[in-house]
Amino acid sequence: MTSPESSSRQLILARIAAALGRDAAAAASVAPADYAALPRDYHAATADQPAQRIQRFLDRLHEYNAECTRVGSASEIAPAIAATLTARSQSPHAEVPLASAALAVASGIPPAWLPAGFDFPLADPLTLAELDRQPGILTTCTVAIAETGSLVLQSAPSQGLRRHTLVPDFHLCVVFESQLVSTVPEAFARLDPDLPTTFISGPSATADIEMTRIKGVHGPRSLYVLLVAD
Amino acid sequence: MTRETQPSQQNQHWNRRDFPEAARQALAAQPAADAPFEHSQTRRNVRHATDVIQAKRNAVTAELPDWQALRRAGAAIRAHTLEHLDHYLLEFEANCTRRGGRVHWAADEAEARRLVLEILAPHAPREVIKIKTMTSEEIHLNACLEEHGIHPIETDLAELIVQLGGDRPSHFVAPALHISRGQVRDLFARAMRQPDLTDSPDDLVAAARSYLRQKFLTTPVAISGANFLLADTGGVCIVESEGNGRMCLTLPDVLISIVGIEKVLPRFQDLEVFLQTLPRSATGERMNPYNSIWSGTPTGDGPREFHVILLDNGRSPILADEESRQTLRCIRCAACLNACPVYHQTGGHAYESVYAGPIGAILTPQLHSMHAAQSLPYASSLCGACYEVCPVEINIPEVLIHLRSQVVQQQQSTLTGSLGLWNLAMQSAAFLMRDSHRLPAAVHLAQRLQSPLVSRNGFIEWLPGPLSGWTKTRDLPALPAESFRDWWQRTHAQKSAPEPNPKPNPESAS
Numbered sequence: 001m002t003s004p005e006s007s008s009r010q011l012i013l014a015r016i017a018a019a020l021g022r023d024a025a026a027a028a029s030v031a032p033a034d035y036a037a038l039p040r041d042y043h044a045a046t047a048d049q050p051a052q053r054i055q056r057f058l059d060r061l062h063e064y065n066a067e068c069t070r071v072g073s074a075s076e077i078a079p080a081i082a083a084t085l086t087a088r089s090q091s092p093h094a095e096v097p098l099a100s101a102a103l104a105v106a107s108g109i110p111p112a113w114l115p116a117g118f119d120f121p122l123a124d125p126l127t128l129a130e131l132d133r134q135p136g137i138l139t140t141c142t143v144a145i146a147e148t149g150s151l152v153l154q155s156a157p158s159q160g161l162r163r164h165t166l167v168p169d170f171h172l173c174v175v176f177e178s179q180l181v182s183t184v185p186e187a188f189a190r191l192d193p194d195l196p197t198t199f200i201s202g203p204s205a206t207a208d209i210e211m212t213r214i215k216g217v218h219g220p221r222s223l224y225v226l227l228v229a230d
Numbered sequence: 231m232t233r234e235t236q237p238s239q240q241n242q243h244w245n246r247r248d249f250p251e252a253a254r255q256a257l258a259a260q261p262a263a264d265a266p267f268e269h270s271q272t273r274r275n276v277r278h279a280t281d282v283i284q285a286k287r288n289a290v291t292a293e294l295p296d297w298q299a300l301r302r303a304g305a306a307i308r309a310h311t312l313e314h315l316d317h318y319l320l321e322f323e324a325n326c327t328r329r330g331g332r333v334h335w336a337a338d339e340a341e342a343r344r345l346v347l348e349i350l351a352p353h354a355p356r357e358v359i360k361i362k363t364m365t366s367e368e369i370h371l372n373a374c375l376e377e378h379g380i381h382p383i384e385t386d387l388a389e390l391i392v393q394l395g396g397d398r399p400s401h402f403v404a405p406a407l408h409i410s411r412g413q414v415r416d417l418f419a420r421a422m423r424q425p426d427l428t429d430s431p432d433d434l435v436a437a438a439r440s441y442l443r444q445k446f447l448t449t450p451v452a453i454s455g456a457n458f459l460l461a462d463t464g465g466v467c468i469v470e471s472e473g474n475g476r477m478c479l480t481l482p483d484v485l486i487s488i489v490g491i492e493k494v495l496p497r498f499q500d501l502e503v504f505l506q507t508l509p510r511s512a513t514g515e516r517m518n519p520y521n522s523i524w525s526g527t528p529t530g531d532g533p534r535e536f537h538v539i540l541l542d543n544g545r546s547p548i549l550a551d552e553e554s555r556q557t558l559r560c561i562r563c564a565a566c567l568n569a570c571p572v573y574h575q576t577g578g579h580a581y582e583s584v585y586a587g588p589i590g591a592i593l594t595p596q597l598h599s600m601h602a603a604q605s606l607p608y609a610s611s612l613c614g615a616c617y618e619v620c621p622v623e624i625n626i627p628e629v630l631i632h633l634r635s636q637v638v639q640q641q642q643s644t645l646t647g648s649l650g651l652w653n654l655a656m657q658s659a660a661f662l663m664r665d666s667h668r669l670p671a672a673v674h675l676a677q678r679l680q681s682p683l684v685s686r687n688g689f690i691e692w693l694p695g696p697l698s699g700w701t702k703t704r705d706l707p708a709l710p711a712e713s714f715r716d717w718w719q720r721t722h723a724q725k726s727a728p729e730p731n732p733k734p735n736p737e738s739a740s
Contacts, residue, residue, distance in 0.1 A: 009335040019549035042299040148517035193498035199521035204473035208388035211282040219473025
C-alpha cells in the first residue's frame with residue numbers, strides 16, 4: 001500500500017478519525033447503531049382519496065406544462081396514442097411535423113398498445129445518432145408522485161434505457177392509476193435501490209435567465225402522460 | 231508529506247481582498263477595469279433574482295405541513311453521517327466498487343487535479359463536457375484543463391453564460407443570476423456567431439440547445455460533481471433541471487464525479503427527505519425536472535468507465551470542532567444566499583470565494599483552517615434569516631460568532647495583533663464595562679475632557695488620531711451633561727432596590 005492514492009485514502013480516514021476523536025480502524029468498521037433512532041416524524045403518507053390524488057397529479061402536470069390524457073382501461077391505450085400522434089403531426093407548432101407519425105418504443109411495451117398506421121421502431125438497437133433523429137419515445141414508469149407531479153423510471157424493459165427518455169424531443173409515458181402515490185416517501189417504498197433511477201417532473205426546463213421558467217432545454221421539450229384507470 | 235501543504239494556486243482567484251473592500255467595490259458605481267458587467271445592472275439583477283426565488287421558496291415550503299419535521303430529519307441524518315463519516319465513506323467505496331465504479335481519494339485540490347488528468351490521459355480528449363459542479367470550481371479545474379490542452383465545455387446554461395462571459399459564478403444554484411437576458415444575448419450572439427439572436431429567453435435557450443447538442447452526442451468524457459452519495463448502494467444522486475446533467479451522466483464513455491467527502495448519506499431511502507427539501511429550498515419548485523440516481527456502471531446503460539474522486543481539501547479538520555461541524559451538513563441549496571440581506575445587496579462576487587453568502591462565510595474560512603478569508607465571518611448582520619430557511623438547520627449565526635472569536639484569538643496570538651489598536655481598544659472597553667464603578671467614572675472623565683472638542687451645535691466634528699476616521703464622514707453627538715445612569719440615580723434611586731454589584735472577574739482583568 002505505497003501508491004500515493006492509497007496513502008491519501010489512509011490519510012483522509014485517519015484525519016476524520018482524529019477529528020472525531022476516536023480510533024480509526026475500530027470505529028469505521030462498526031455499523032452505527034443510532035441510525036435507527038433518527039427522528040422521522042415527517043409524513044410518510046397522506047390520507048387522501050384516489051380522486052384527490054389524481055386531481056393533484058393532473059394539476060402539477062399542468063403547472064409543468066406537461067400534457068395528460070385519461071383513459072378508462074388498457075384497451076383504450078392504442079386509440080389514445082393514435083390520437084396523440086395524429087394531433088402532433090398536424091399541429092402547426094410541431095417541430096418535426098411529418099416525422100411525428102413515428103415513435104420509438106422501449107422493448108417491453110406490449111404490442112397491443114401500438115396503433116396501426118404508425119411507425120414504432122424499437123429503441124434498444126438504435127445508435128445515438130439514430131436516437132437523436134427519433135421524434136419521440138414511448139415508455140412506462142415504476143411509480144408516479146401526485147404531490148410533486150413526478151414520474152419515476154427505473155431500469156426495466158418497458159421503461160427504456162436512460163438515454164431513450166432523454167435524447168428524443170417528445171416523451172410519452174403510460175402511467176396506471178395504481179402506480180400513482182401521494183408522497184415522495186411512498187414512492188421510495190416502491191423503488192428498487194439497486195436500479196438506475198430517473199425522476200422526471202415536467203419537460204426539461206431552466207430558470208437561469210432572469211428566473212423565468214422556460215420549457216425545454218436539453219431534455220425532451222414535450223412530456224405527455226397517458227393516465228390509465230386500472 | 232508535501233500533500234499537507236496548501237498549494238500556491240489556491241488564492242489566485244479568491245480571497246484576495248477582505249470582504250468590506252470587495253463589497254465596497256461590488257457596490258461602487260464605477261466597476262473595476264476587469265469587471266465584465268456594469269455594476270448597477272448587476273445589483274438590480276441580483277435583487278430581482280433573489281426576491282423571485284425567495285418568494286417561490288416561501289410558498290412551496292409553507293404548503294407542506296411537515297416542513298419542520300423534514301428539516302429536523304434532514305439535520306439529524308446529516309449530523310449522524312458526519313459523526314460516522316469514515317464508516318459511511320468506506321461503505322460507499324465498497325458498494326460503488328462492487329458495481330463497477332472506481333473510487334479515488336484526494337487529500338487536497340492539487341491531488342484532485344492530478345487524479346483527473348491521470349484518468350483523462352489514456353483517452354486524450356481535446357474537449358470534456360461538464361455539469362455544474364462546485365468542487366470543480368473549488369479545485370480550479372477548468373484553468374488546469376486548459377493548461378493541459380483540454381477544453382472544458384460548461385453545459386449548464388448559467389455556467390455556460392458565465393464561461394462565455396469570462397466571468398465568475400455569483401451564486402451556487404443560479405451562477406448567472408447577476409446577468410440579465412440582454413447581456414446573455416450579447417454573449418451568445420458573439421460566441422455562437424448568431425448576430426440576429428433576440429433577447430427572448432425562449433430564443434436564448436433554443437440557441438444553447440442547438441449549440442450543445444452535438445457536443446453531448448460526440449464528447450467521450452464528462453465531469454460532474456454530485457448532490458449525494460449513497461453508502462448502502464454505492465449510488466450517486468444528481469439533481470438538475472435542464473437535462474444537461476442526464477446527457478453528461480449517460481451518453482459519454484467516461485464519467486468523472488468529483489465529490490466532497492461530506493456528501494454521503496447512509497441509505498438510498500434517506501433521499502425521501504432530501505428530494506423534498508432540496509428542490510423546494512434551492513429553486514422554489516416542488517421537484518426539479520430531473521433527478522438521476524445510479525450506482526457504478528450499469529450494463530449497457532451509461533458510461534463504461536465511472537470514477538468518483540472523494541475530495542477532502544480542508545473538510546476533515548472541520549469535524550473536530552463540535553460547534554462548527556454542522557457547517558458540513560450543508561446540501562448546497564443556496565436558500566441562505568437568497569434570504570441574506572447582505573448577499574441581497576452585494577451579490578456573490580464580494581465574498582471572493584467559491585462559496586458565497588452566509589454558508590460561504592462560515593465554510594470558506596474553515597476550509598482554509600481559518601488562515602484565509604478571515605473577514606467573511608463578519609459579513610453578516612446576524613439577523614438569523616439564513617438559519618430560518620436552512621433545510622438542515624445549520625445555525626449559521628451561532629457558527630459565525632464562534633468563528634469570529636476564533637479570528638480574534640488568532641489575532642491576539644500574534645505580537646502585532648495583541649498590540650494592535652483594535653485589540654487594545656477592545657481590551658480597554660472590556661475592562662471598563664466589566665465593573666459598575668469603572669464605567670460611570672470613565673463617562674464622567676469623558677464628559678469633562680470632551681468640552682474643547684464640542685462645537686456650538688452640540689456635536690463633535692473632529693476627533694484626534696485614529697478616532698478621526700469616524701469624524702471624517704460624520705459628526706458624533708457630544709455626551710450629555712447628565713448620563714442615563716446619573717439621571718436614573720437622581721430620579722429613581724430611592725424607589726428601586728440597590729443594584730447588585732457584580733464582582734469583577736479577577737482572571738480577565740487585564
